[in-house]
Amino acid sequence: xxxxxxxxxxxxxxxxxxxxxxxxxxxxxxxxxxxxxxxxxxxxxxxxxxxxxxxxxxxxxxxxxxxxxxxxxxxxxxxxxxxxxxxxxxxxxxxxxxxxxxxxxxxxxxxxxxxxxxxxxxxxxxxxxxxxxxxxxxxxxxxxxxxxxxxxxxxxxxxxxxxxxxxxxxxxxxxxxxxxxxxxxxxxxxxxxxxxxxxxxxxxxxxxxxxxx
Numbered sequence: 001x002x003x004x005x006x007x008x009x010x011x012x013x014x015x016x017x018x019x020x021x022x023x024x025x026x027x028x029x030x031x032x033x034x035x036x037x038x039x040x041x042x043x044x045x046x047x048x049x050x051x052x053x054x055x056x057x058x059x060x061x062x063x064x065x066x067x068x069x070x071x072x073x074x075x076x077x078x079x080x081x082x083x084x085x086x087x088x089x090x091x092x093x094x095x096x097x098x099x100x101x102x103x104x105x106x107x108x109x110x111x112x113x114x115x116x117x118x119x120x121x122x123x124x125x126x127x128x129x130x131x132x133x134x135x136x137x138x139x140x141x142x143x144x145x146x147x148x149x150x151x152x153x154x155x156x157x158x159x160x161x162x163x164x165x166x167x168x169x170x171x172x173x174x175x176x177x178x179x180x181x182x183x184x185x186x187x188x189x190x191x192x193x194x195x196x197x198x199x200x201x202x203x204x205x206x207x208x209x210x211x212x213x
Contacts, residue, residue: 007171010179015062017176022058025051054090061087065118066183071111077102080113084120092130093152095120101137102146109144109211111191116146118184119195119207122165123150125180126157126205138208145210155203165197 029048060083063069081097088095106112116135123133131152138145163169164181167189174182188195188209198206 007174007179007182010174010176011066011183013176014179015066018058018062019055022051022055026055057083057087061117061121064114065121071114075113077107077113080117084117088124088133093124093127094132095135096132097135101135103137103144105144106146106209106211109191109193111187112146112193112209112211115184115187115191115193115195115209116148118180118187119148119209121180122161122184123148123205123207125161126150126155127152129153131155131203138210143210144212145208148207148209150205150207151203153203155205157197157199157205162197165195 026048029044029051064075064080064083069075084097085095102112102116120133120135127133127150129152131150134147134149134151136147136149138147157165160169160175160178161181164174164178165185167185169178169182171182184195192211194208194210194212196208196210198208
């Protein structure tokens with residue numbers, strides 16, 4: 001899979017943008033301790049601890065989404081679910097990912113869990129006001145697929161995201177805001193796992209990952 005250098009730059013910009021806030025807060029907490037000390041130490045240490053935890057959770061997620069780790073065969077469903085749960089647990093979105101989902105038939109496909117994690121991040125983008133994300137098995141037990149449902153007020157896939165997912169966005173028009181959708185589309189193509197989405201139900205978006213057998 002070949003990725004344009006512009007996409008690499010945009011992806012780096014996105015990662016740095018998402019990490020600036022927690023890392024900056026850590027720095028602010030350290031400066032507060034150094035400058036004021038005394039009674040603010042406990043407050044500053046809590047700020048440092050919370051921000052360090054947030055940065056760590058995001059880094060673990062990005063490692064699986066964009067790094068080589070997510071493409072390796074030793075990634076387990078348990079590890080993937082743990083990383084996503086930790087990433088979402090302090091936010092406005094509740095995650096439901098039952099044990100035994102997705103099926104072993106789906107997981108055994110190269111890149112399946114990596115693409116699933118990236119799809120959950122897509123689902124997160126549709127929930128500007130919070131809500132829930134559910135990872136579910138296919139309705140037909142014989143299907144080699146996995147479903148991700150996002151439900152919440154105003155849940156929707158933005159037109160620019162749709163264009164990237166449908167492969168209609170020229171690389172020179174990809175932005176830091178849409179680079180994740182663009183990367184997901186390329187991963188889907190690279191691993192041979194189809195990604196479909198449905199926005200026909202009010203305040204619900206459904207993504208389906210499927211592999212032909």
